[in-house]
Amino acid sequence: MKIKRQKHAKKTISFYKYNFCFREPFQILIDGTFCQAALKNKIQIKEQLPKYLMGEVQLCTTNCALKELESLAKDLYGAKLILQRFQIRKCKHMKDPVPASECLLSMLGETNPHHYFIATQDQQLTTALKKIPGVPLLYIILNTMVLDKASERSLKHVEAVQLGELVSPSQQSSIQTLKEKEGLSKDRNDRRGKKRKRKSSNPNPLSCLKKKKKPMPQQPKKTDGEKKKRSRPRKRRPAGPEEAAVTSNPTTA
Numbered sequence: 001m002k003i004k005r006q007k008h009a010k011k012t013i014s015f016y017k018y019n020f021c022f023r024e025p026f027q028i029l030i031d032g033t034f035c036q037a038a039l040k041n042k043i044q045i046k047e048q049l050p051k052y053l054m055g056e057v058q059l060c061t062t063n064c065a066l067k068e069l070e071s072l073a074k075d076l077y078g079a080k081l082i083l084q085r086f087q088i089r090k091c092k093h094m095k096d097p098v099p100a101s102e103c104l105l106s107m108l109g110e111t112n113p114h115h116y117f118i119a120t121q122d123q124q125l126t127t128a129l130k131k132i133p134g135v136p137l138l139y140i141i142l143n144t145m146v147l148d149k150a151s152e153r154s155l156k157h158v159e160a161v162q163l164g165e166l167v168s169p170s171q172q173s174s175i176q177t178l179k180e181k182e183g184l185s186k187d188r189n190d191r192r193g194k195k196r197k198r199k200s201s202n203p204n205p206l207s208c209l210k211k212k213k214k215p216m217p218q219q220p221k222k223t224d225g226e227k228k229k230r231s232r233p234r235k236r237r238p239a240g241p242e243e244a245a246v247t248s249n250p251t252t253a
């Protein structure tokens, strides 16, 4: 079972690496529910997660997730101790904390640009996550951590990209920046300037083409030579009679 589980994880990780540009160290965004389940099932997240994902991991959470644990019952104290050891990523709610599920969703946005894995036992959060393409989900079931297989949404997204119906996440972000730039006239000029610079670097291949054509003009030169040869006899012809006159004189004399 363990080998099978590892194989599935490997396949899923390479799916995210290839299609959504996930790279090590993997960013694992963890909430209180996951810590609580890990504690109950005696799972050492810090030790077991890198082994399971076969790579370096960066364990992190948000201030909202911590605050939520603090406000809940005392039996979650252990989970809080685990969670507060992780790196705290800045969220939009520093002044007014929101429920952890809401906060984690806001960290993902529409495209999960920071390539977060989400580790949670929250069912509502899980269903919401599956509507965002490219979000790997970790949960604990039967005393083990499981990396969920890619969601339907992720698979459809990849399929659409492959069919050319959609642009890939990296292309999407570049399009967005282009759109932002189009809104500002100053940036527009900058962009045009950059394009001109790129165009100025292009003439090299063109000059190469001209160089290739240069050996060709040697043939017309040959025709010039032929014309000169033709002109030479014409010059000789008027010279011919003079010579003949000179030579004819001694013969007559």
Ligand SMILES: [Zn+2]
Binding pocket: 062, 063, 064, 065, 091, 092, 093, 094, 097, 098, 103, 104
């Ligand atoms: Zn937050």
